[in-house]
Amino acid sequence: MKFLVTVKRVTDFEAKVKLKADKSGVETSGVNMIVNPFDEIAVEEALRQKDKTGGGEVVVVAIGTADSTAQIRSALAMGADRGILVKHDGALDSNGVARLLQKVVEKEKPDVVFMGKQAIDDDSAQEGQLLAEVLGWGQATFANSVTLEGGKATVIREADGGLETVACELPCIITADLRLNEPRYASLPGIMKAKKKPLDELTPDALGVKLESRVVVKGFEEPAQKKAGQKVADVAALVDKLKNEAKAI
Amino acid sequence: MATHLIVVEHQSGKLNKATLSAFAAAAKVGGDMHALVLGQGVGDIAKAVAPYAKKVHVGEHAGLKDRLAQPYAKCIADVAGSLGATHVWAAASSAGKDVLPRVAARLDAAMASDICAVIDEKTFKRPMWAGNVIGTVELATAKKVITVRPTEFSAPAAGAPGEIGAVSVDPGASKMSFVKFDAVVSDRPALADARVIVAAGRGVKGPEGIKGVLEPLADALGAAIGASRAVCDAGWAPNDWQIGQTGKVVAPELYFAVGLSGAIQHVAGMKGSKCIVAINKDPEAPIFQVADYGLVGDLFKVVPELTEAIKKAKG
Ligand SMILES: Cc1cc2nc3c(=O)[nH]c(=O)nc-3n(C[C@H](O)[C@H](O)[C@H](O)COP(=O)(O)OP(=O)(O)OC[C@H]3O[C@@H](n4cnc5c(N)ncnc54)[C@H](O)[C@@H]3O)c2cc1C
Numbered sequence: 001m002k003f004l005v006t007v008k009r010v011t012d013f014e015a016k017v018k019l020k021a022d023k024s025g026v027e028t029s030g031v032n033m034i035v036n037p038f039d040e041i042a043v044e045e046a047l048r049q050k051d052k053t054g055g056g057e058v059v060v061v062a063i064g065t066a067d068s069t070a071q072i073r074s075a076l077a078m079g080a081d082r083g084i085l086v087k088h089d090g091a092l093d094s095n096g097v098a099r100l101l102q103k104v105v106e107k108e109k110p111d112v113v114f115m116g117k118q119a120i121d122d123d124s125a126q127e128g129q130l131l132a133e134v135l136g137w138g139q140a141t142f143a144n145s146v147t148l149e150g151g152k153a154t155v156i157r158e159a160d161g162g163l164e165t166v167a168c169e170l171p172c173i174i175t176a177d178l179r180l181n182e183p184r185y186a187s188l189p190g191i192m193k194a195k196k197k198p199l200d201e202l203t204p205d206a207l208g209v210k211l212e213s214r215v216v217v218k219g220f221e222e223p224a225q226k227k228a229g230q231k232v233a234d235v236a237a238l239v240d241k242l243k244n245e246a247k248a249i
Numbered sequence: 250m251a252t253h254l255i256v257v258e259h260q261s262g263k264l265n266k267a268t269l270s271a272f273a274a275a276a277k278v279g280g281d282m283h284a285l286v287l288g289q290g291v292g293d294i295a296k297a298v299a300p301y302a303k304k305v306h307v308g309e310h311a312g313l314k315d316r317l318a319q320p321y322a323k324c325i326a327d328v329a330g331s332l333g334a335t336h337v338w339a340a341a342s343s344a345g346k347d348v349l350p351r352v353a354a355r356l357d358a359a360m361a362s363d364i365c366a367v368i369d370e371k372t373f374k375r376p377m378w379a380g381n382v383i384g385t386v387e388l389a390t391a392k393k394v395i396t397v398r399p400t401e402f403s404a405p406a407a408g409a410p411g412e413i414g415a416v417s418v419d420p421g422a423s424k425m426s427f428v429k430f431d432a433v434v435s436d437r438p439a440l441a442d443a444r445v446i447v448a449a450g451r452g453v454k455g456p457e458g459i460k461g462v463l464e465p466l467a468d469a470l471g472a473a474i475g476a477s478r479a480v481c482d483a484g485w486a487p488n489d490w491q492i493g494q495t496g497k498v499v500a501p502e503l504y505f506a507v508g509l510s511g512a513i514q515h516v517a518g519m520k521g522s523k524c525i526v527a528i529n530k531d532p533e534a535p536i537f538q539v540a541d542y543g544l545v546g547d548l549f550k551v552v553p554e555l556t557e558a559i560k561k562a563k564g
Contacts, residue, residue, distance in 0.1 A: 038495075093359070095354075118495065129351050138423070138425035139347075158489070160265075160489065165427075177495075214390050231543040235551060239558045248524045
């Protein structure tokens with residue numbers, strides 16, 4: 001089967017998030033950049049499903065500047081077969097991403113597109129669903145386990161209140177939740193091989209997509225800070241505070 | 250003037266109260282309020298939301314028995330289109346997140362997810378980077394789709410019940426089908442509704458820690474139990490209990506973080522709680538930075554003592 005996986009370059013989840021001095025965005029200079037953790041899970045799932053379903057190809061796509069090549073190479077080092085970078089610099093909203101991905105999907109014709117359920121920078125959690133709709137495909141978001149069999153994907157999803165199982169005809173979109181798998185570490189030979197794997201570049205123009213900004217970011221601010229709390233000496237002091245100061249019990 | 254369509258969420262014949270936050274957010278924009286209830290046999294749900302809408306549209310169809318994103322999105326977009334809705338709203342629950350982006354794609358509308366404030370009819374604030382940054386976004390399309398963070402908008406006051414009417418819906422051809430739902434059964438309050446939450450971190454060391462130490466505390470307080478990702482990943486608690494950036498966002502009156510370090514991804518889901526208590530044996534644990542009251546100690550010793558003291562204090 002053929003799998004397409006999307007990877008986004010994001011700030012490291014362990015890095016401290018700071019706004020730039022002019023508040024025009026989050027500081028990225030000197031900050032480690034990684035593959036969005038959910039996308040890494042998506043890459044892992046594609047690799048496992050390729051093995052389970054008797055081979056095929058895993059193609060990784062990123063949208064961004066040449067910097068995003070590093071994230072494509074990480075996925076290639078995990079074992080993906082080839083990469084595509086859609087070159088774009090500057091603001092891009094979820095609609096723009098979906099329209100670019102739609103063209104890549106139409107070109108590549110994968111059986112399944114694996115994506116992360118959300119990017120840990122903008123936390124929008126829209127992309128898989130948008131792409132599914134523009135393609136007219138079924139979707140299984142927040143996937144906890146995936147079985148590809150008989151021309152369909154049977155997916156257990158993490159939903160409010162429990163686990164939901166849905167079936168989607170192929171091709172379909174599946175977005176990875178945290179517990180879908182534990183991504184492998186790239187091996188040294190994997191990293192060496194990744195350097196030689198094919199990586200094509202495309203542009204929005206070449207894909208025939210005219211980008212327009214529909215979600216315009218007007219500014220960023222830091223959230224209100226909580227006032228510092230206090231440590232209490234023992235259980236009796238805690239209960240006293242909860243009862244008489246916070247009036248919470 | 251704005252025309253709002255609020256997508257009403259329900260589960261097992263009950264209204265999901267998170268939907269009321271979407272009514273509250275829409276009310277901040279002002280305009281006509283319409284609600285849409287989709288499913289089968291959903292008359293009671295329509296009645297439950299009638300006090301918040303001018304009109305409740307009920308779309309019943311055999312193809313809508315189970316909530317699947319593709320047919321639901323089509324029906325929501327169709328109704329929004331025929332109403333001339335300017336804004337389509339839902340709670341940022343797992344169902345809202347699943348369905349609303351598809352509605353946005355169908356309506357060719359820009360979308361803002363999980364908003365925490367309404368500035369005007371096209372401008373909204375939303376948490377990003379695990380809540381470390383608040384972004385102000387403007388939706389530049391005529392139609393707008395928005396999901397609302399339930400903890401940031403309290404339910405609006407009920408008014409005179411609006412009119413309830415049927416609307417014809419056609420789910421169309423779908424590439425998806427429902428197989429089953431395995432509900433987490435619990436006698437405790439749901440995390441979203443709980444006044445008090447006791448949250449377990451990796452420090453509880455296993456399911457026995459939750460059962461033997463945290464459950465008695467939760468019982469004494471009538472609390473819901475939540476967990477960190479580490480606890481859910483380990484299989485000590487259902488995934489549905491995960492609180493955080495990528496789990497549930499909660500804001501109870503009182504939150505106990507027990508044996509939980511306070512990673513930003515966890516804090517993102519609970520820092521709106523009114524009063525936060527942290528119990529951790531490590532005095533340097535980051536959770537103490539967000540806690541109103543911190544108690545340094547071994548949870549296996551401290552929590553049982555606390556449970557007894559609370560029982561006494563409550564008399
Ligand atoms: C993409 C991504 C998304 C994530 N999303 C979430 C999310 O939504 N929610 C979430 O919670 N996490 C999330 N995480 C994980 C997060 O980064 C932390 O790893 C996790 O929250 C840690 O869980 P913990 O506090 O239970 O465990 P730990 O960090 O291991 O902390 C355990 C704590 O218990 C204390 N302790 C141990 N024994 C005792 C004892 N006997 N008495 C008292 N205290 C004790 C220790 O001092 C320590 O502070 C995410 C991570 C990533 C990368």
